[in-house]
Amino acid sequence: MERGRPAFGPPGDAEEQAAVADIMAQAFAMPLADSTAWVEKAGLANLRVLREKGTVTATALPIPMGQWFGGRRVAMAGIGGVGVAPSARGAGAATRLMQHTLQELRSLGFPLSVLYPATQPLYRRAGYEQAGARFEIRVQAHRLDFNERTLQVRPVSPADLPAVQELYRRYASTRQGYLDRGPYVWDRVFHPRSETAYGYVVEGAQGLEGYVWLVRRRKVDLLQEIFLTDYVVSTPTAARRLLRFLGDHRSLAQEVVWTGGPMDPLLLLLREQTYQVKLLFHWMMRVLDVPAALESRGYPAGVSGTLHLHVEDDLFPENRGTFTLEVSGGTGHVQRGGGGLMSLDVRALAPLYTGFLTPEALRSVGALVADDATVRLAATLFSGASPALPDMF
CATH class of the missing domain: 3.40.630.30 (Gcn5-related N-acetyltransferase (GNAT))
Structure with a gap:
């Protein structure tokens, strides 16, 4: 395999493509012919690999799409095909793969990412949390x-x-x-x-x-x-x-x-x-860009209010700090600063954002800290039907 390639990017030559198919076959317990067909259908430009010491050790398939919240489309990247070569497991390759993938997706302008987890601890380390159901x-x-x-x-x-x-x-x-x-x-x-x-x-x-x-x-x-x-x-x-x-x-x-x-x-x-x-x-969501995500979704018509948030995010410094969400006429506007009356990390923001869990439910398990008035306001702003996904990807 040719050396000198970046640590992260699309698969290159035929050897790397075969490595991707082999990793997927073993990760998802499928025949090699089926994983090879999956790679071909997905398209090499859409696949991503992690290279370590000149060898493909992990793969992912980010899929551009959108998701509807409050009647408005929010750009979202679904993540499928995450696999790690058996010889590289247990050494943090999956975590490094997800960090590279999320950094690229944020740079491309995706406010959200969603996936179906085979294991939750990995994706929680990357900032994902349960946000809906199938x-x-x-x-x-x-x-x-x-x-x-x-x-x-x-x-x-x-x-x-x-x-x-x-x-x-x-x-x-x-x-x-x-x-x-x-x-x-x-x-x-x-x-x-x-x-x-x-x-x-x-x-x-x-x-x-x-x-x-x-x-x-x-x-x-x-x-x-x-x-x-x-x-x-x-x-x-x-x-x-x-x-x-x-x-x-x-x-x-x-x-x-x-x-x-x-x-x-x-x-x-x-x-x-x-x-x-x-x-x-339970599918999981990662908020990649806090202001863009909050401004992209819709809110209940006829409801207005100002929510003061303080967000923590270990991966993206841009998501850390205080934000003010002003909602009026079904639309939200975000500015830096404010009182930070509701404190939560980026993981807890996901189920709040989708309406999967109420602010009171999140507070009851220590996922956010806020006074009663702020909890009531957040419950009104993020109210709606339970979020669901019929599709797998």
């Missing part, structure tokens, strides 16, 4: 006995994709924590790893009212499970029609499964509480 929802197919058939359900065509993506974007913008997807995540919807997804649209006289992408998973005795890689409905009629369409699979499918938040609105339409909602992951 739930699995299971419904027995025979319970989807709706009579709605006034709308047409047909296979998706390439011409439908712009309308599909716009429908998703309108839907996601009203859901706290949902992604503003980029090409990488959309590809996960359309082409899930090692599976085949089939797309269908729900159409009325005025055009597209919903869509679904589903995977048919073989179970025992020829039975199936229907897994939804994505769905959106924009009208009550489309919601009932989609459930009817899924229920029509009941001769072979025992259950219909999808991911989302703790209470999916489709469940409200079911006659009985025969579904299951199970926590899969």
